[in-house]
Amino acid sequence: MELQVAKDKFIHTWGTLATQWGINRTMSQIHALLLLSPKSLNADEIMEDLRISRGNVNMNLRDLMSWGLIYKQLLPGERKEYFMAEKDIWKVARQIAKERRRREIEPIIETIEDIKKSVVPDTVEKTEFLKIVGDIGVVAGFADNTIESVLKSEESWLITNFLKLFSR
Amino acid sequence: MELQVAKDKFIHTWGTLATQWGINRTMSQIHALLLLSPKSLNADEIMEDLRISRGNVNMNLRDLMSWGLIYKQLLPGERKEYFMAEKDIWKVARQIAKERRRREIEPIIETIEDIKKSVVPDTVEKTEFLKIVGDIGVVAGFADNTIESVLKSEESWLITNFLKLFSR
DNA sequence: TTGAATTTTCAAAATATTCTGAAAGTTTTT
DNA sequence: AAAAACTTTCAGAATATTTTGAAAATTCAA
Structure with missing residues (x-):
């Protein structure tokens, strides 16, 4: 599907650009993924989507929160923590x-x-x-x-x- | 000598800060050294001062020139190339x-x-x-x-x- | 020319950063 | 209180970046 290709391209390019200015590639890929995602995602979904380990996802989600770029969302009835990017x-x-x-x-x-x-x-x-x-x-x-x-x-x-x- | 200590501290700190924002440590140390040096320096002097290899000095001097932060100076009667930082x-x-x-x-x-x-x-x-x-x-x-x-x-x-x- | 002085290059080594995954920790459910 | 569901941690592995140093290239003087 054309859209998915464009999204992947954006996520990938965004990650590469970030390394050029001293920001961790995975961190900005996760950020891009969440920016483009209409719904909030949990750690497993991010792991699967970007093919990275649980530890890596966890660390970078915390960094992104410390930068104030994403929020944790607790969905009622769900045990897992969900994350969404600030869209503004x-x-x-x-x-x-x-x-x-x-x-x-x-x-x-x-x-x-x-x-x-x-x-x-x-x-x-x-x-x-x-x-x-x-x-x-x-x-x-x-x-x-x-x-x-x-x-x-x-x-x-x-x-x-x-x-x-x-x-x- | 107190001044030398302060200079070294500045050069060292400057290099460490630079790595935090995606700039090569040696490059900013060389830049700091040249900024603080009243006279222009050649590659050997920089090597000795910062205790780094000739290749490293050469590469980073070229990077600094491409950033427009230092100039090459050809002193009459001297074979070696001298470098000075933009002081403004x-x-x-x-x-x-x-x-x-x-x-x-x-x-x-x-x-x-x-x-x-x-x-x-x-x-x-x-x-x-x-x-x-x-x-x-x-x-x-x-x-x-x-x-x-x-x-x-x-x-x-x-x-x-x-x-x-x-x-x- | 030749060769000494100097600069540049680049493969390999050293160092630094990032990533993994399993174990430990925490929270919630039963 | 035990187990299940989930999150966090962190030592070691993988990867990326930086540095070295010796060889090649260049420049200049004689």
Whole structure:
């Protein structure tokens, strides 16, 4: 069936792209699978669909939850846990931006603060060193602010809904 | 010497951080070393400083050049090639943003275009599939535009110089 | 030219990451 | 309280990435 082929292609490509930017392939394949699935899926279904082990599914589902990209769903009368992806792609994008900010930018800012505290600018060399390190700190701060302000404007009701018009 | 300790710490930490976001550790260590070095360095000096092999140095220097983060310098009377980092951190940040845009966002947009072309929305399922894929495309496009406009405003003379005031 | 100095390449080794699967842990049902 | 249904953990295996180092290629000086 043509649709299944396209879905598989999407899931596969998505996984490959993810590795390019430091994200686990299986994690993004599971995410893609859940994004495309009209109903929520349990661990066995994911195992079967992507042909991966139970342990692998379990680990990556937990990672995806920690990124805020999927939710656990407890269906009445069912023992198994079901998972569904956040389908509002704007929410997904915001979530990813927030996490990357937290994981990539914040540690830079911290490291730089530490270094600034530990070196006293009492020679030319030290002053120059602090200048470069400080510059990097300023740029990291700028990136941090930029992401924050984009997130804020994105989050505001008006903009969110205006942009959503294009995604229907 | 206190300064050397701080430099080493910075180089080491920078390398570790980089691995977290999908960039080769050695590559970012070499970059950090060159950023902190007042004079340009040749391959032997980098080998000795970071205790890594010639091949590794060579590969990563070429990668750094392809990212536009370092330059080759030919010193008169010297056979060896010397390398220096772009010291204007704003330029560095723009360069990184551009490259990441090219390597991370553009492939997403391409993949999505392909899929959209290959699936005809003649059933509910296909329409839903195309809706999700299309949404992702819209978000990727939004990210692309956002980065572009930040880069543009950053690049404009006024802003660049205004922000530079803070980094002196 | 020749050959010394330097850079580049790439197969194999080292290292790091991801994945498996069975055992241990937990929750629910009987 | 025992068993069944399910989830989590984690040591070892599989896979992927990075690094080495010596050989090949290139560049330059004489």
